[in-house]
Amino acid sequence: xxxxxxxxxxxxxxxxxxxxxxxxxxxxxxxxxxxxxxxxxxxxxxxxxxxxxxxxxxxxxxxxxxxxxxxxxxxxxxxxxxxxxxxxxxxxxxxxxxxxxxxxxxxxxxxxxxxxxxxxxxxxxxxxxxxxxxxxxxxxxxxxxxxxxxxxxxxxxxxxxxxxxxxxxxxxxxxxxxxxxxxxxxxxxxxxx
Numbered sequence: 001x002x003x004x005x006x007x008x009x010x011x012x013x014x015x016x017x018x019x020x021x022x023x024x025x026x027x028x029x030x031x032x033x034x035x036x037x038x039x040x041x042x043x044x045x046x047x048x049x050x051x052x053x054x055x056x057x058x059x060x061x062x063x064x065x066x067x068x069x070x071x072x073x074x075x076x077x078x079x080x081x082x083x084x085x086x087x088x089x090x091x092x093x094x095x096x097x098x099x100x101x102x103x104x105x106x107x108x109x110x111x112x113x114x115x116x117x118x119x120x121x122x123x124x125x126x127x128x129x130x131x132x133x134x135x136x137x138x139x140x141x142x143x144x145x146x147x148x149x150x151x152x153x154x155x156x157x158x159x160x161x162x163x164x165x166x167x168x169x170x171x172x173x174x175x176x177x178x179x180x181x182x183x184x185x186x187x188x189x190x191x192x193x
Contacts, residue, residue, distance in 0.1 A: 017047040020115035024050040027122040035065035036153030042069035044160040081130040097135035104138040112163035
C-alpha cells in the first residue's frame with residue numbers, strides 16, 4: 001500500500017505530464033545515449049516515447065543512467081519511420097525532425113505548444129529520408145565550433161527544455177493535460193510500480 005506522500009507525489013508528477021509533446025527515437029543504438037534521453041524526457045514531463053527500430057532490441061536501456069526514469073514513460077514501438085510518423089500525423093501531431101541541412105531552422109523558431117513530436121535520429125546517420133520527407137519542421141541547434149553536431153542526449157535536452165520553456169510560459173504545466181479516465185488509468189499503474 002503506497003504512503004500518502006507517495007500518492008501525492010505520483011499524482012503531482014502525473015498531472016504535469018505533457019501528453020501532446022512526444023519524442024521519437026529513430027534507430028538509436030547507443031544504450032548510454034538512449035538512457036540519457038529517457039531521463040531527460042521524464043524530467044521535462046514527456047509521457048510518450050515512440051521508438052523506431054529494426055533490431056531485436058530497438059531501445060537499449062542502461063538503468064544506471066536512466067535512474068529508472070524509464071518506468072514512468074509510455075513506449076510505443078514501430079517497425080518503420082513511415083508507419084510511426086504517418087500515425088502521429090493522423091493523431092494531429094506536427095513533426096519536427098532534427099537535421100543539419102541548410103533548410104533547417106533554429107530549434108527556437110518552432111512552436112512547441114502545439115501537439116508536436118520531435119524526431120531524433122541515430123548517432124551515426126541522423127534521421128532517415130522518410131523522416132525528412134514527413135517532417136513539418138526541420139530543426140537544428142545553433143553551433144559555432146568546429147564540431148557541427150552535439151551528442152544525442154545533449155541535443156534532446158536542449159530542444160526539450162525549449163519546449164518546456166514555451167509550455168511553462170503558456171501555463172501548460174499548471175493543470176492536468178489528460179482526460180480523467182486516462183489519468184486514473186495511469187495513476188493506478190504508477191502506484192503499482
